[in-house]
Amino acid sequence: HTMEMKDSGSVVLTAYHPHSPARIAGMEQSFVQDIPSGHSPTTRKSLPRCRRINRMLSNESTPPPAFSRSHSQASMDSTSMEDFWCEVESIKESSEDGAEEATLLEFKPADEGELEAEWLQDVGLSTLISGAEEEDGQALLSTLTRTQAAAVQKRYNTYTQTLRKKNKHTVRDVRDIFGTNDSSPTFETVPVSPVPSNGIQLPGQKAVWKSVSSNSCLDCGLDKGSPSVTEELSYEVSFSESIMVLPKIQDWPKNQRFKKEDSALPKFIVRKSRFGLTEVGDLSPEDMKKIRYLSLIELTAFYDALGVELKRNRVERVRGRENGLFGVPLTVLLENDQKKVPGIKVPLIFQKLLLKLEETGLETEGILRVPGSASRVKNLHQELEAKFYEDTFDWDQVRNNDAAGLLKMFIRELPSPLFTVEYLPAFITLVEKISKIKLQLQALHLLIMLLPEANRDTAKAFLQFLKKVVANEGKNKMSLWNVSMIVAPNLFIYKGKRANQQEMQAAATTAHIVRLLIRYQDILWTVPSFLISQVRKMNEAAMNNSKRQLMFDKGVRKLLRRKTMERERPERPEGAVTFPPYLQSDIPEGVIRVYAPLHSKVSMAIQLNSQTKAKDILARFHCENSHGSAQNMRGQIQSLHEIGGNIGQHCLDPDAYMLDVYRANPQAEWVIKPKAS
Numbered sequence: 001h002t003m004e005m006k007d008s009g010s011v012v013l014t015a016y017h018p019h020s021p022a023r024i025a026g027m028e029q030s031f032v033q034d035i036p037s038g039h040s041p042t043t044r045k046s047l048p049r050c051r052r053i054n055r056m057l058s059n060e061s062t063p064p065p066a067f068s069r070s071h072s073q074a075s076m077d078s079t080s081m082e083d084f085w086c087e088v089e090s091i092k093e094s095s096e097d098g099a100e101e102a103t104l105l106e107f108k109p110a111d112e113g114e115l116e117a118e119w120l121q122d123v124g125l126s127t128l129i130s131g132a133e134e135e136d137g138q139a140l141l142s143t144l145t146r147t148q149a150a151a152v153q154k155r156y157n158t159y160t161q162t163l164r165k166k167n168k169h170t171v172r173d174v175r176d177i178f179g180t181n182d183s184s185p186t187f188e189t190v191p192v193s194p195v196p197s198n199g200i201q202l203p204g205q206k207a208v209w210k211s212v213s214s215n216s217c218l219d220c221g222l223d224k225g226s227p228s229v230t231e232e233l234s235y236e237v238s239f240s241e242s243i244m245v246l247p248k249i250q251d252w253p254k255n256q257r258f259k260k261e262d263s264a265l266p267k268f269i270v271r272k273s274r275f276g277l278t279e280v281g282d283l284s285p286e287d288m289k290k291i292r293y294l295s296l297i298e299l300t301a302f303y304d305a306l307g308v309e310l311k312r313n314r315v316e317r318v319r320g321r322e323n324g325l326f327g328v329p330l331t332v333l334l335e336n337d338q339k340k341v342p343g344i345k346v347p348l349i350f351q352k353l354l355l356k357l358e359e360t361g362l363e364t365e366g367i368l369r370v371p372g373s374a375s376r377v378k379n380l381h382q383e384l385e386a387k388f389y390e391d392t393f394d395w396d397q398v399r400n401n402d403a404a405g406l407l408k409m410f411i412r413e414l415p416s417p418l419f420t421v422e423y424l425p426a427f428i429t430l431v432e433k434i435s436k437i438k439l440q441l442q443a444l445h446l447l448i449m450l451l452p453e454a455n456r457d458t459a460k461a462f463l464q465f466l467k468k469v470v471a472n473e474g475k476n477k478m479s480l481w482n483v484s485m486i487v488a489p490n491l492f493i494y495k496g497k498r499a500n501q502q503e504m505q506a507a508a509t510t511a512h513i514v515r516l517l518i519r520y521q522d523i524l525w526t527v528p529s530f531l532i533s534q535v536r537k538m539n540e541a542a543m544n545n546s547k548r549q550l551m552f553d554k555g556v557r558k559l560l561r562r563k564t565m566e567r568e569r570p571e572r573p574e575g576a577v578t579f580p581p582y583l584q585s586d587i588p589e590g591v592i593r594v595y596a597p598l599h600s601k602v603s604m605a606i607q608l609n610s611q612t613k614a615k616d617i618l619a620r621f622h623c624e625n626s627h628g629s630a631q632n633m634r635g636q637i638q639s640l641h642e643i644g645g646n647i648g649q650h651c652l653d654p655d656a657y658m659l660d661v662y663r664a665n666p667q668a669e670w671v672i673k674p675k676a677s
Helices: 021-032 047-059 078-096 114-122 135-141 146-166 174-178 285-306 330-340 348-360 374-390 400-413 424-432 437-450 453-471 480-493 501-505 507-519 529-553 555-568 581-586 614-625 658-664
Strands: 002-006 229-233 255-259 267-270 591-595 603-607 638-644 647-651 669-674
Touching: 078 374, 078 400, 078 480, 078 507, 114 146, 114 285, 135 285, 135 529, 146 285, 229 437, 285 424, 285 437, 285 529, 285 647, 330 348, 330 453, 348 374, 348 400, 348 453, 374 400, 400 480, 424 437, 424 480, 424 507, 437 507, 453 480, 453 507, 480 507, 529 647, 603 614, 614 638, 614 658, 614 669
Parallel strands: 229 267, 591 669
Antiparallel strands: 002 255, 591 603, 638 647, 638 669
């Protein structure tokens, strides 16, 4: 089977709108009529009900469909999409049965300039709107690459032109903000030369970086039908900067086809740099907030470079339930759960449903696809709401297909979708407007970095479970494509409402997105090193700003006294690095003091050489403490953390070369402690 992708103009996915059943019936007919009557997947328990619904739909006297299969945005052989449409019917039935409460999201129309103003606020540049001299905003601007700066400038120019038209108030000229005299102002940007992964380009040091062109591929010599291409991904240079030739939209294949077989997806490799790899949970929340700002700027620059519009939905804030399990915002659930289990990152009910299915359901044939009993699921839902937090709910009574039904219901009933309403159109666009899977993956990567923390952590737990389902395909008969088709309508489109035309066109598109999320999740939850490098620069700029401010605030008298003292003191050479007191006094260059509060030997000075890795330091401490009594460490995996200096907190990859990390952040402290779970 192959999937055809056709470009028929822009599509805006307007999630969760109500639509008239009469119009929808005709639309559904255009898909279901193509299902061959003789097609009968083996052991498909839900097929008779789907067939019955399909026959009823095709016999209704409705106007001809608004679009035909051949013109759909992402049409595909209908037999391979059958699971998708049966899942849609299952969702529709559960909502009509009253088992689910649908929350209708209100979409706000955007006035001219409002989208740009919201964008500037979302990327942490509200300083450009308010006119306040905010240090974080100035620090952020100082770290931008050429393409990122162009993306900011484009939005800021549109915003200021709109304000001038409306004559609301005097608008700051872009030249005043960015200190340029040119009539066509440009930002002062970071040079685009490659930098070491997680660090700063040091004076006189050449970056160790090997360029990998998108065409460079390795023939793995596998059988036909298996991935024949292994492509290397680079995190060293921003994605938008690495698009050398601007593609024209009309150059995209008009009739893009991709196979639904799992083997059709290429194999991507991310090489570890000398700084190792950084996962999402390895950075402090403060640094991840900056990663989100930079990711939105980078995503916008990336779409600009590809000539694709980055669409966003504007949604009135939706108030979910304040207590309970289903239909409660993730942040509220986590606040309640953290009172029981401090530091928890994924709601307890969601964890328990995943655990139940992992323990007993991974080998169940048709798991996720074969629906449970609607009445049983409804009763279990009510019982869970009453008994879950009292720990009196009997999980042994729950059948696997019913547990899968509850899991999907939990996702559908979230007041705001797991992948956020704002960016649903961007997810759809990345497949419909971007043809190369590598570019789709880069856009998807930035969208994952953009997600709120609770959404990103919950999505990761869900995708890890789905990966285990696919790994058991031999027993459960659920391939990657099967799982993707079942999960897509629950994640992206339906929320107790019938689909509209555009959503139905996006059916195969959303299934492909889920497929990418499952297959490449380990890559997608790794923080691109060029963003970490920018966060370091941003923190350094903010520190320099605050030092200047501090000096100014101490008053003229102290300033004069200090100036007098400085005149008497010999001047430091320009570019000299300031070390913390303990480094200045007794520790020479290339030696770090590592603290391990949970070990019996709590600190050690370690001489670094070019081959010292983080895991070598951990092994040294372990060896030194193996004779001591480190009772409180048992069962906890210890990691080396880089704290302070130009990063908030960074849990280091065991394979990170420490001399490189030390040189990128000489003012950091080095602490061995358990990794945040």
